[in-house]
Amino acid sequence: MNQSLRRAILLPIVISSMLLGTLAGAPSQANAKSVTTATKTTVAPDMLLDGRQIIWTSSRPFIYQGTTYVPLREAAELLGAKVSWNKDKRATELQLHGNTIVHRPQTRDFIVNGYTRIQAPAPSLSIDSTTMVPLRTLVEALGAEISSSANPVRQLQLTTDHSTITAEAAAQADDYLIRHQFSGIALIADHGEVLLRKGYGLSGPESLNSPDDPSRIASLTKSFTAAAIMKLVESGKLHLDDTLDTYIPGFPQGNEITLHMLLSHTSGLVSNFPRTEGLSLQQTMEAIKNKPLAFEPGTDFKYSNSGYMLLGYIIEQASGMSYADYIHQQFTGPLQMTHTGVADEHTPTIKGYVSKSDQWTLAGKYYTQPGSGGLYSTVDDLLKWDRALNTTDILSQDSLDKMLTPYSHKNYGYGWMMDQTGDRPVVFHNGSGTGYATGLSREQGDGLTIILLGNHGGVDTLTIMRDIRQLLTP
Structure with a gap:
């Protein structure tokens, strides 16, 4: 031997x-x-x-x-x-x-x-x-x-683990997430009471996701960008009918594209923008300028990350502050969202995974620009965000109503989509980034809130949230 x-x-x-x-x-x-x-x-x-x-x-x-x-x-x-x-x-x-x-x-x-x-x-x-x-x-x-x-x-x-919450009322949702091999962090709350707060799957080769961990939130960022625009509208620094060429001179058909169109994805701008390491915001805007519109502004709907990236730039121009500082000053600071901000490659978040040859492997670097998908957060902070959007603490009722009004056949408002579960109006959004798949679904005016910060890229969080809502809704 x-x-x-x-x-x-x-x-x-x-x-x-x-x-x-x-x-x-x-x-x-x-x-x-x-x-x-x-x-x-x-x-x-x-x-x-x-x-x-x-x-x-x-x-x-x-x-x-x-x-x-x-x-x-x-x-x-x-x-x-x-x-x-x-x-x-x-x-x-x-x-x-x-x-x-x-x-x-x-x-x-x-x-x-x-x-x-x-x-x-x-x-x-x-x-x-x-x-x-x-x-x-x-x-x-x-x-x-x-x-x-x-x-x-x-x-x-x-x-001992005091972070995980698995109330009996959310047992079906927990079982669903396990059966569907969800990886990431989930939180479910009913009128603010947390029923499920739990990590699933891996964050790196030797560690499991914890419900306390921060994560990239991908396009859930758009709800913050839309709220920031509305805050600037309330202060008179912006108007929804302002045109793009006011802030970015020389933009093709910029005199026809309004902030309202950018917010509601009806501008005709292409969906995505270059995401290359070291590419400046100015270079990114130039690349967007050189791409033809998908349709005449205001005549159709096309989801556009480019449009929200430009909104992030406009927030900086109108506020005189960086996007990160303005979001903190107006929202995350007052709401004590202490684990939310603009992410960079050094921000300690859960690791993202992509599928290669039917295997989940660690994703590469995640590049984006503020406005479209640049924030990180935790499920707890996002629950605070959800709670605040059910009040007039951070935005006026008029601003909230405008954000939650559908402006196209896709039922998209400003940073949110609208749906219906029985007689309950539901607002939601999902996000996707290199190695991440996120979602937030909330009943308008309070009720059941579902937050998913997944770290397996390409997962259909919209279907997961819809299925969980049906499981837990009487």
Whole structure:
């Protein structure tokens, strides 16, 4: 037998025999020294769970080859999971917050809901019929947190998952998202009360999406751009019938294209603009200028990212501020949306994925210009945005009414689309970017709100939101 493999198999048995006498408390200094010397293994530091010291009743955690191991069943139960053995799969199953996490002994894999795989730095070890697993991977799989302190001695501090919310009223929605292998973050609220707040799938190779994480929001940005234009209209700095050539002289047919047309996608401008690293806003506008209109301004509907990018530029011209600063001054600051802003390549958000050869792989860089799809946010901040748009705290009722009036056969207003669920008017928008698929659906005047910040590009969030609304609407 290979000597390194023999060592990996035999050493845990040695570890077990040394630690059996100290399961309920800290080992003696002599014991700790003998473990370190004989097996390159040390007893793990004391651990606190939600501020209370853990007294282990099965196997004492230890550090082996740089990895801290804990007894799977006991640690998982301490972190709130229900634990059972699946004899057909020959694996341990953990149930928590609607998730099923499967781990087969002596492997590195933890499979969440059948479609998300995270891998430990080393395989689990079977010691005297106890499965010992790498602590950090177990913590990650169960949505908990871990930190280390050394005051006065080194301790590991574990915190159970207090971020995830899975109310019974949203169980069908949670099950739907799992069955459809949704990846990202979801929030569902009814009249502001959160029923579901949960992360699904991966954000990077070794971490799961957490409901606290920020994400690119893609074209959900357009609701902020439309609101900013209306705020400037309220202050008299803009008028909806202002023409494009007022702000961008020399734009072809710019004297016929109004702000209203840009907001409602009836300008005839092409859909997309160049998204190349290092391309300035001025260069982007020049590229848009050189593309012919799809139709005469005001005669039809064509969704146009280019139009909203130009609106972002006009916001800067009219306000005398950067797009980011104006959005913060008027909206995200007053609403205490502290995790929302204009993203750049250094903004720490969940990672986006694209499908290649039927595999999800990390996406490349996401380039855009402010106005069309440049913001990042969290589900909590977007719920604040939803709540504010049901009041006159940030915009007048006249502005809100204009934003939610359909101006074409596509039922598009300003930054929002309109629909109907039974007798309930619904406003919604979706977004798509390199590796991201987002959506926000809200009942006009309050009611059920659905927020999806997905990190699998190309996913149909409109259908997902529609299906969830039907599941949860009486």
